[in-house]
Amino acid sequence: MPSPTSLRPADGRAASEPVGTGVRAQAEGAAEADAEVLRHRDRIDEIDRQLIELIRERAERSRMVQAARMSTGGTRTHLARENQIINRYGEALGEGGTEVALLVLRLSRGVAGR
Ligand SMILES: C=C(O[C@@H]1C=C(C(=O)O)C=C[C@H]1O)C(=O)O
Structure with a gap:
């Protein structure tokens, strides 16, 4: 007769719990999520x-x-050209664009405006 602990599934969950909900499965999921965050942040920084x-x-x-x-x-500025750029x-990017x-344009124009 096996002891009760040997009936525990290898992924750390209780035998009555669905697959993927055990402590180990959650820890693995969290580690994967952390790695994904770091991967995307590396690219975002670049x-x-x-x-x-x-x-x-x-x-x-x-x-x-x-x-x-x-x-x-x-003149320093050329409004028709600026309007083309704004459009x-x-x-391309919607309202925020x-x-x-x-x-x-402000960063490109410097402080003085026209
Ligand atoms: C660089 C220019 O001069 C100004 C700066 C612009 C810009 O930074 O894109 C656009 C129009 C002008 O107000 C230009 O006319 O092309």
């Missing part, structure tokens, strides 16, 4: 690094365009 780098390059190039235009008496972000475009 994406953020790239975004920051791209925003910096964009701002630098934008300031060069602005400087070139102003060197011949033009592009809005169409418009706000992203406005922030990107």
